[in-house]
Amino acid sequence: MVRTPLTTWERERGERFGALLRRARGSRSMAEVAAAAGVSAETLRKIETGRAPTPAFFTVAALATVLRVSLDELADACAHDPDWQEPALSA
Structure with missing residues (x-):
């Protein structure tokens, strides 16, 4: 199966989501949080x-539960900004 390339917006959204999870994890180890959520440390790292x-919804839900972050908070952090414009490709 060939995956459609991600847009700049999708990449930025993923980076924001990851940063939010890192902040929520705080001083806990990646391995500890991943094990508690039932995912691999490699998945959490990615x-x-x-x-x-x-990531799959059930992965997000499990991480949110372990990190005590609401799904609403995660959704708000990753919501599409209607003013955001895809950068023009330079020729």
């Missing part, structure tokens, strides 16, 4: 660094 910008 999400936190923006390399997996579209």
Whole structure:
């Protein structure tokens, strides 16, 4: 299966989401949080660094529960900004 390339917006959204998770994790280790959420530390690392910008809902829900972050807060942080414009590609 070929994946459609991510837009700049999707990449930026993934980076914002990852930063929010890193802040919520605080001083807890990545391995500790990942194990509590039932995901691999590698999966959490990819999400936190923006390399997996579209994680599955159940992964997000599990991480939100472990980190005590509401799904509403996560959705608000990643909501589309109607004023955002895709940067023009330079020729």
